[in-house]
Each structure stands twice: as structure tokens, then as C-alpha cells.
Amino acid sequence: MIPLDDARDRILAALRPVAAETVALAEGWGRVLARPVVARLTQPPADVSAMDGYAVRAAEAVAGASLAVIGAAPAGHPFAGRVGPGEAVRIFTGGIVPAGADGILLQEDAEAAAGRVTVREAVRPGGWIRPQGLDFTAGAVLLPAGRQLTARDIGLAAAANHPWLAVHRRPVIGILATGDEIALPGEPIPAGGIVSSNAHALAALIRAGGGQPMVLPIAGDDRGAIAAGAAVRGCDLLVTTGGASVGEHDLIQAALGEEGFALDFWKIAMRPGKPLIWGRLGAVPVLGMPGNPVAALVCGVQFLLPALAVMSGLPAAPPPTTTVRAGAALAANDRRFDHLRATLHRDSAGRQVATPFPQQDSSMLANLARAQALILRPVLAPALPEGAEVPAILLGEHGI
Amino acid sequence: MIPLDDARDRILAALRPVAAETVALAEGWGRVLARPVVARLTQPPADVSAMDGYAVRAAEAVAGASLAVIGAAPAGHPFAGRVGPGEAVRIFTGGIVPAGADGILLQEDAEAAAGRVTVREAVRPGGWIRPQGLDFTAGAVLLPAGRQLTARDIGLAAAANHPWLAVHRRPVIGILATGDEIALPGEPIPAGGIVSSNAHALAALIRAGGGQPMVLPIAGDDRGAIAAGAAVRGCDLLVTTGGASVGEHDLIQAALGEEGFALDFWKIAMRPGKPLIWGRLGAVPVLGMPGNPVAALVCGVQFLLPALAVMSGLPAAPPPTTTVRAGAALAANDRRFDHLRATLHRDSAGRQVATPFPQQDSSMLANLARAQALILRPVLAPALPEGAEVPAILLGEHGI
Numbered sequence: 009m010i011p012l013d014d015a016r017d018r019i020l021a022a023l024r025p026v027a028a029e030t031v032a033l034a035e036g037w038g039r040v041l042a043r044p045v046v047a048r049l050t051q052p053p054a055d056v057s058a059m060d061g062y063a064v065r066a067a068e069a070v071a072g073a074s075l076a077v078i079g080a081a082p083a084g085h086p087f088a089g090r091v092g093p094g095e096a097v098r099i100f101t102g103g104i105v106p107a108g109a110d111g112i113l114l115q116e117d118a119e120a121a122a123g124r125v126t127v128r129e130a131v132r133p134g135g136w137i138r139p140q141g142l143d144f145t146a147g148a149v150l151l152p153a154g155r156q157l158t159a160r161d162i163g164l165a166a167a168a169n170h171p172w173l174a175v176h177r178r179p180v181i182g183i184l185a186t187g188d189e190i191a192l193p194g195e196p197i198p199a200g201g202i203v204s205s206n207a208h209a210l211a212a213l214i215r216a217g218g219g220q221p222m223v224l225p226i227a228g229d230d231r232g233a234i235a236a237g238a239a240v241r242g243c244d245l246l247v248t249t250g251g252a253s254v255g256e257h258d259l260i261q262a263a264l265g266e267e268g269f270a271l272d273f274w275k276i277a278m279r280p281g282k283p284l285i286w287g288r289l290g291a292v293p294v295l296g297m298p299g300n301p302v303a304a305l306v307c308g309v310q311f312l313l314p315a316l317a318v319m320s321g322l323p324a325a326p327p328p329t330t331t332v333r334a335g336a337a338l339a340a341n342d343r344r345f346d347h348l349r350a351t352l353h354r355d356s357a358g359r360q361v362a363t364p365f366p367q368q369d370s371s372m373l374a375n376l377a378r379a380q381a382l383i384l385r386p387v388l389a390p391a392l393p394e395g396a397e398v399p400a401i402l403l404g405e406h407g408i
Numbered sequence: 409m410i411p412l413d414d415a416r417d418r419i420l421a422a423l424r425p426v427a428a429e430t431v432a433l434a435e436g437w438g439r440v441l442a443r444p445v446v447a448r449l450t451q452p453p454a455d456v457s458a459m460d461g462y463a464v465r466a467a468e469a470v471a472g473a474s475l476a477v478i479g480a481a482p483a484g485h486p487f488a489g490r491v492g493p494g495e496a497v498r499i500f501t502g503g504i505v506p507a508g509a510d511g512i513l514l515q516e517d518a519e520a521a522a523g524r525v526t527v528r529e530a531v532r533p534g535g536w537i538r539p540q541g542l543d544f545t546a547g548a549v550l551l552p553a554g555r556q557l558t559a560r561d562i563g564l565a566a567a568a569n570h571p572w573l574a575v576h577r578r579p580v581i582g583i584l585a586t587g588d589e590i591a592l593p594g595e596p597i598p599a600g601g602i603v604s605s606n607a608h609a610l611a612a613l614i615r616a617g618g619g620q621p622m623v624l625p626i627a628g629d630d631r632g633a634i635a636a637g638a639a640v641r642g643c644d645l646l647v648t649t650g651g652a653s654v655g656e657h658d659l660i661q662a663a664l665g666e667e668g669f670a671l672d673f674w675k676i677a678m679r680p681g682k683p684l685i686w687g688r689l690g691a692v693p694v695l696g697m698p699g700n701p702v703a704a705l706v707c708g709v710q711f712l713l714p715a716l717a718v719m720s721g722l723p724a725a726p727p728p729t730t731t732v733r734a735g736a737a738l739a740a741n742d743r744r745f746d747h748l749r750a751t752l753h754r755d756s757a758g759r760q761v762a763t764p765f766p767q768q769d770s771s772m773l774a775n776l777a778r779a780q781a782l783i784l785r786p787v788l789a790p791a792l793p794e795g796a797e798v799p800a801i802l803l804g805e806h807g808i
Binding site: 033034036037038049051052053054058082083084085086101102103104138142143144148150151156157158159160161162163164165166167168169170171172187188189190192193194195197198199200201202203204205206207208209210211212213215216221223229299300301305308331358369371372373374375376377379403404405406407408 | 433434436437438449451452453454458482483484485486501502503504538542543544548550551556557558559560561562563564565566567568569570571572587588589590592593594595597598599600601602603604605606607608609610611612613615616621623629699700701705708731758769771772773774775776777779803804805806807808
């Protein structure tokens with residue numbers, strides 16, 4: 009058995025970002041940039057007005073002055089002439105400040121009548137003008153490679169005149185569920201069998217992590233079927249679920265071994281989730297997950313989401329944790345890193361409290377769905393009283 | 409000018425969840441249930457083994473006892489017979505406990521040889537058996553209507569034998585950018601013009617909020633063009649951007665007014681974002697956003713995301729805020745609710761500190777993209793020293 013953190017490190021060290029693809033700007037949200045976004049123009053392109061009003065020569069725009077309005081400069085319709093002495097040009101937010109003018113008289117500080125405008129508040133030089141390049145200048149790196157694009161980033165890339173973006177493509181993750189006892193939802197259930205939940209739960213987790221799931225047909229508990237299923241082309245990582253335990257019916261390793269599977273490790277000191285296979289089948293990394301649905305989900309959070317991040321071009325990192333208070337006394341932990349399914353509430357001081365379910369059986373999917381956090385109990389963690397600070401992975405964030 | 413919270417309340421009170429659609433289980437992630445998910449079966453369907461070992465009669469499985477192994481019960485292959493006195497059945501995790509047996513002898517506590525097994529650790533009645541219905545029973549409501557589905561929920565719905573789910577469809581949000589001065593990225597830019605960023609930034613925000621954006625062709629500053637653009641069919645809400653200010657070129661209200669637009673309000677005591685139109689054009693709610701890109705994004709966070717939540721079937725609520733410490737002294741606020749763009753870091757005590765950018769100009773998209781939080785400054789908030797606790801909306805969460 010190897011420690012959980014070592015297992016994650018070994019998995020992440022073996023992975024590389026997938027290649028780039030070109031996507032339309034509108035499809036770029038949430039994707040990770042493979043190339044930086046460099047400004048293709050200067051913004052604003054010239055000095056522009058920050059407000060609606062009049063472009064004036066600040067030195068003469070003192071209270072009481074009367075100026076002749078010689079034209080207008082709405083956004084998108086620059087005034088071609090020049091503002092001379094005693095003159096003003098009507099201007100609107102975003103309009104280019106005409107030559108000769110060096111300040112904006114706000115319209116609420118002006119009185120307009122019969123082609124003239126009277127100044128009620130003096131204008132300071134540069135007042136209400138956004139200088140050329142205030143936002144960014146052509147050639148500036150606005151968004152670096154490796155950045156996961158927010159809605160704001162999409163706006164910035166648009167403003168910098170990028171109709172296309174180079175992003176890492178979504179990693180394609182094959183999912184092979186195995187077992188004679190499982191059936192897809194809505195299909196006939198074999199005698200003594202159950203409905204398969206892992207494949208579609210993991211597919212949703214992969215979507216949440218920015219990947220593209222490829223759910224393969226279920227393989228029965230048979231070496232040939234498993235080997236045929238695992239020989240899939242076109243995925244960047246293959247996840248198997250089921251058959252990773254120690255019983256006679258745990259065939260994954262046997263089946264893949266005949267195909268040249270190179271095993272790295274397969275037992276992790278964690279609960280739930282001890283039997284986890286990690287290796288490589290030809291060029292394809294293989295993550296063999298337990299069949300227990302709770303164990304599979306916990307392994308998904310601890311290993312698959314960080315793996316997806318690395319394959320998507322993001323840094324290698326463990327799942328983010330938050331410090332919460334234990335809502336019940338916690339027993340001392342043994343040599344397996346434990347994940348207690350827990351609900352969350354806030355105490356009277358506004359602090360987050362995570363209370364573990366009394367039953368932590370790793371077959372209980374309904375409890376898992378109700379859980380809002382996994383309380384992390386490291387190897388040999390001492391017993392803790394109710395109220396102690398403990399690390400937790402908050403579920404529900406990002407749809408997990 | 410009406411207060412920000414009142415404006416949001418009026419917007420949300422006018423909206424209803426969109427209708428339901430049927431989607432495949434695999435497409436249900438992140439969607440909001442329109443009908444509850446009720447268990448269609450009992451899980452586990454019978455008493456099953458929690459471990460690999462031997463199904464035995466606990467009373468006779470005392471240390472040293474030797475039992476005849478009369479068959480096997482792997483998961484999916486129930487043993488049809490009965491465990492009689494002096495007998496045991498080989499069993500694997502998930503296998504149905506055969507009639508007659510009432511406990512599991514773990515394989516690490518057993519010694520098997522020549523068709524018999526010797527007990528090394530006594531078995532307690534019910535030991536390592538998951539009773540029928542431990543996870544859930546047929547007819548139980550597992551996921552209520554109104555729940556936004558996590559990856560774990562997808563697994564639970566699968567286990568409960570649901571190949572399809574009834575969810576609210578994604579609200580379709582039309583986006584009409586207006587202005588003579590704007591061009592789409594990569595297209596010819598008019599003299600004195602800029603590249604349009606609002607439509608695609610808002611489209612990404614809408615995706616982040618679970619909606620389906622419909623970006624309409626840009627309408628010039630012309631009543632006919634705006635009216636024609638706004639007459640779009642098939643959207644649940646229309647967002648306009650640009651032209652919501654008070655200048656002569658602010659044509660949205662004029663253009664929509666001719667089409668029978670029923671205005672509710674159009675000025676909010678907030679910064680950035682004061683000019684916000686809210687009303688209804690026929691059956692379609694219309695949210696008229698400012699043209700300023702920062703103002704449009706802030707209005708998107710304060711109004712459009714909560715609107716999307718309500719339309720998607722989630723509760724009406726303001727955006728979630730977090731208490732952070734001010735990274736700089738904050739000036740007293742005026743009568744407009746302010747949103748200071750800020751970066752985040754953690755202080756030596758691990759507390760989040762938000763430091764506002766020195767320049768808060770609402771045209772600065774590059775600053776907005778770099779921002780990690782909006783510090784909220786309510787109307788007439790007093791001056792605060794550096795280190796004071798302030799509410800903030802954390803950006804970057806959920807890709808915003």
C-alpha cells in the first residue's frame with residue numbers, strides 16, 4: 009500500500025497536457041489557453057470621452073463662458089474638424105476627443121441653447137478623458153498560456169480582436185465498467201444484479217473537470233471481454249471500474265496483463281478506495297477504480313479531477329481543501345487515509361461545521377449524494393473532540 | 409434611481425422557471441430537476457456481502473470450525489441452494505447472501521483447502537452483510553424537484569434505474585449589442601470604433617449560469633435596426649447592451665417603446681451600472697445593460713446570474729458573498745452601491761484579503777479580467793481602515 013499523496017504525485021507526474029485546438033471565441037469559456045492572448049490593438053484606440061457632454065479647450069471653459077457648438081462626436085462617428093478658440097463639440101461616452109479639445113464639460117454642468125453651450129462648472133485639463141491605451145496597448149500579453157478562461161477573459165479577448173483561441177482540447181476519458189452483475193439504467197437487470205451507476209457518475213465528474221467522457225459498453229467478468237473493451241482507440245486516459253479488488257473475480261489486471269499492461273501500483277492506503285490500479289496499456293494511461301460507487305467517486309475526486317487538470321494544461325495540484333469544524337467527535341484513524349462523508353452547516357459564529365454521517369458504508373450512494381463535504385482523516389490522525397478544526401473537501405462546488 | 413436589492417427583487421419576482429424537457433441521464437449533470445427522482449428499485453436488492461469471504465451460519469462459525477464449501481456466490485451469480493449445518497458458500501463483494509447463511513467469514517480470517525474452509529476468527533450474526541435496502545428502498549424520493557444535479561446525483565439516479573431525467577430546459581437568452589461604433593472580433597472596425605466585447609462576455613456568463621446564449625447580429629444606433637433586432641423569437645429573456653445611458657444616442661428605450669415596450673425601471677443606484685433598463689416587450693422580459701463592459705459584467709453578476717437561476721428552477725437569491733479583509737483603506741461611499749474590482753491574497757493568518765485596484769474606471773477590461781473579487785460598498789457605507797471586514801463577491805468561482 010502506498011500513501012495517497014504519493015499515488016497522486018505518481019499519477020500526475022506521468023501525465024502531459026493534451027494538444028491544442030482552435031476554437032471560436034464563443035466556445036472558449038472554461039477552456040485552458042494553449043497560447044497567450046496578445047492585444048491586436050490599443051484600447052481605447054485614441055483619447056475618448058468618459059461621459060456625455062462637450063469636448064472643450066479646458067483653459068477657456070471657466071464658469072460662465074459661452075462656447076459655439078460646431079459639431080458632434082458620438083461613439084463611432086468621430087468629428088473630423090478641430091475645436092478652435094471659443095468652440096465646443098457635442099460628445100458622447102466613447103466618442104473620440106476631437107483635435108484641439110483637452111477636456112470634457114459634463115452635460116449636467118452645461119446649459120445648451122441655440123447652437124451654443126454655457127459652462128456652469130469649470131473643466132480641468134484632461135477631465136473625463138480616457139487616454140489612448142488606458143485599458144491595454146497593442147502587443148501586450150493580456151492572458152497567458154495556461155489560464156482557464158472566465159467570462160471576463162472572453163470579453164477581454166474579444167476586445168483585443170481575437171475571433172479564435174488556441175486552447176487545449178478536452179481530454180477524452182474512456183470509461184469501462186466491468187462486472188457480470190451490472191446493467192445500464194432501464195435495461196433488463198440480471199438475476200442478483202444491480203444497475204450500473206459508476207460509469208455515468210464518473211462521466212459527469214469528467215464533464216465537471218472539463219473532460220470529454222467516452223462511456224464504453226459494459227464488459228462482463230471475462231478476460232476477453234475486458235481486454236477487448238480496454239483496446240479502445242482515441243482516448244487520452246482509460247478509467248476502468250469494478251474488478252480492482254482482491255477476489256477471484258478481479259480480472260482487470262489479469263485481462264490487461266495479457267495485452268501488455270505495465271502496472272505502476274495498485275493498492276493505496278486510503279478508505280474508501282484501497283484497490284486502485286495505475287499503469288499504462290501501450291500509450292494509454294489506465295486508472296483502474298474500485299467497483300464500489302462511493303470509493304469510485306472518492307477516487308475520482310482525489311485522482312481523476314487532478315489528472316484532468318494536468319491533461320487540460322493546468323498545474324498539478326491536490327483537490328482544494330477548506331478548514332472546517334468537526335460536528336462530532338472523531339475516532340483516531342488507522343493506517344488508511346479516510347474520507348468521512350459529512351453534511352455542512354454554519355454555527356452561530358458563522359463557521360462551517362461538517363458532521364459525518366453515522367454510517368460510512370462505501371456502498372451507500374444516497375448518503376454520498378446528500379453529503380456536502382468529505383472530512384479528511386490522514387493516516388494515524390489522532391482522535392479529535394467535537395469542534396476541532398479538520399481539513400475537508402467541499403463537494404457540490406463545481407457540480408461534483 | 410432605485411436601490412440595487414430592490415431592482416434585483418423586482419427582476420426576480422417577474423420571472424418564472426422555464427418548462428421541463430426530458431434528457432438522457434448522461435446529459436443531466438448541472439441541470440435542475442423538474443420532477444423528483446424516485447427509487448425504482450431497492451438497493452441492495454437483497455442481503456449482500458460487503459466483503460470477499462464465505463457465507464456461513466454464524467452460530468457454528470467459531471474459531472477452529474471446519475465447513476464444507478458447497479458452492480460460490482459471486483456478484484451477479486447468486487447461489488441457488490441453501491447453506492445447511494456444517495456448510496459454507498464462497499462469496500464475493502456484492503454477492504447475494506444465500507439462504508441459510510447469516511454472516512460472512514472474511515477470507516483473511518479463513519483457511520481454505522480441498523473443498524473445506526477453516527474458521528480462524530469467529531463470525532458475528534449479520535457480520536459483513538449489507539441488508540436489503542441499506543442504501544434506498546423502492547418508492548423513496550432520492551432527489552427532489554429543484555435540485556441542481558451533481559456528479560454524485562447522476563450516479564444515484566442511475567442506481568435508482570433512471571435512464572431519463574425531467575429537467576428544466578436551459579433558458580435561452582437573446583443578446584442584442586447595439587452601437588454604430590462596435591464590430592465583431594476579426595471584422596473590419598469602423599473609423600473611431602472598437603471591437604464588441606459585451607455580447608461574447610455575456611454569452612460566456614450565461615453559459616456559466618446554465619443558460620443558452622443566442623448572440624444576435626449587432627444593431628446600429630438606429631431605431632429601426634434595434635426594433636428589428638429586439639423582435640427576436642424563441643428567447644426567454646432578451647438582454648440588450650449599449651444605449652442604456654442618458655445621451656441623445658441612447659435609443660433602446662425609444663426604439664423598444666415604439667414596439668410596445670412596458671418599462672418597469674431604468675436607473676439603479678449602483679456603480680458601475682447605473683443605467684439598467686428592465687421591462688417587457690410582449691411576453692419577453694428585457695434587461696437593458698449599459699454599454700460599458702465592466703458595468704455590463706457587474707450587472708451580469710448582480711442581475712443576470714440570479715435571473716438565470718430563477719428561470720432554471722432554482723430559488724431567487726442574490727449572488728453569494730464572502731467576508732474578506734480590505735487590503736487598503738476604503739473611502740466613504742456615496743448614494744450608489746459600489747463594486748470595487750480587487751485582487752485576493754491570504755494574509756499570514758490565512759485570511760482572505762481583497763485589495764482594490766487604484767483605478768476603478770469602468771472601461772478597463774484588462775483590470776476586470778485580473779480582478780478576483782468585487783468588494784461591495786453599500787450605499788453610504790462609512791470609510792473603513794485597511795484590514796476591516798467587508799463583503800465581497802468572489803469572481804473566478806464557476807468561471808465568472
